[in-house]
Amino acid sequence: MKLAFSQSNNPQRQKLIKGLHTEARVDTYVKSGNVPLLKEKDSSIKTLAQLHSAFQTAIELEHSTIPPYLVALYSIKDGTNQVATQIIRSVVIEEMLHMILAANILNAIGGEPKINAKNFIPAYPGSLPDSDKSFIINLEKFSKETIDTFLKIEKPAHTNAPPKAKGYHTIGQFYQALMLGLEYVNDHTEGGIFVTDPEKKKRQVTQEHYYGSGGEIVPVYTIKEARLAIEEIVGQGEGIDDTIDDSDEKLFGQGIEYAHYFRFNEILQERMYCEKDTPKSGPTGEKIVVEWDAVHNMKLNPKIKDYQGQPELHEQAKQFNQTYTALLDNIHHACNGEPEMLMKGVGLMYQLKYKAVELMNIPFGDTGEMAGPTFEFEQPKK
């Protein structure tokens, strides 16, 4: 069985990615119908400093989805839920790509990504950074509720939802605001905002530094590539810019890679999308076996201080956090002038997985629940 979501770099993906247009200028944000006219002057972001801060938030936003997706993925017992496992893994790999793409844009406009700091790591339970806080994200084992939260994270923006960098409802709105801001500040700055110094251009993470798949890494040197990078982020996440619930467009079928929202929806509905499906119809294709019970019974939102009564467990959890912190440090350096460091992070990523699964095998006291990774800042031993 060829699974749609496992295809990388499929040109037909564009069928689902229509959110932001590569070649077009600001006037492409004007949609048909009664959508308000958007112009550069409507940008809420007007200075380079604000742009730097907004793209730092973008990196934090992309990262903030990764621990919850990883916890759900690793909580699935080995050898079960094969399709669900493959779907979640494919999404989380793309989130990692998005994080690097956001860092590339920030570097391209002279910013410095800050990834290895304590306040970079979100608290769970919590909301998406700078969002309207309309839903809570937990570190939670694989379950229907968890996948439902993932759908909320990836929910497409309505066509007439305004761009919003602060208090956004969907990630699409957030990136629209950032795109508008890029155009505005770039046009209102003598010589533009994109760095031209060859040394600074070397800060870009390019395809040769990026291990694995999950789409194409876009090195950003001009506004053109910045548009491409944002398009890839929004397109892979949400897919379409149309109203999701009542679109009758035919978007599914063989050879099309679905956006995250639809991939998660396949798990929740326990069915694949097929060719005749529309967003409105939902998936009506092949049945997916989802074993909701074949899951490590991980405690909800564990914190390392919860383990104080179990010193050995505490030590294991601490080691996990040290590995996680080392990985963030590694990505920080990769995004601050040493892109070749990224390859060295691969080993840490594997370790992270093995340590997470070990924690989920350790009982949490007599509660009947299991421990789990806490994703907290812990400086590795020097």
Added chain:
Amino acid sequence: MTIQRSEKDLFLEISVYLTGFDEAELQGTGMVNTYYQAVLSNNTQPDVAYFFEMVATILQQNEGNEDALNKAISIHLMPASAYSGMAMNIINMWYTGNWGQNVVSGQAYIQGLIWDAAEAHPPGAKQPGYGSWAIPPL
């Protein structure tokens, strides 16, 4: 107050002393249940019962005195003649995933303590990442 410990709890507790790995590390392998079942199915019922009776006794008598406990283990549990070599087989099982010549389960090879002890990884599983062998540890 003495708490009645189940055979499975005793199995985990004595495994800590037999393997040198702590309880959380052993639990982290996810193999405690499988290995306890392997002990039951690969030994006679009387051997199992006497073995755990002895384990309970020496754990209790030597509580807080690790040297004395280790001595008691080597005297009472380690001889090949004791309980059909059960303690030795348990150590082998934790390290290699085998009971004698038999593989205990599909996961056992991957979870063998031998890999951690050697700071290696089981070939074909738990991969450390493509090309990682060319990179010195961070």
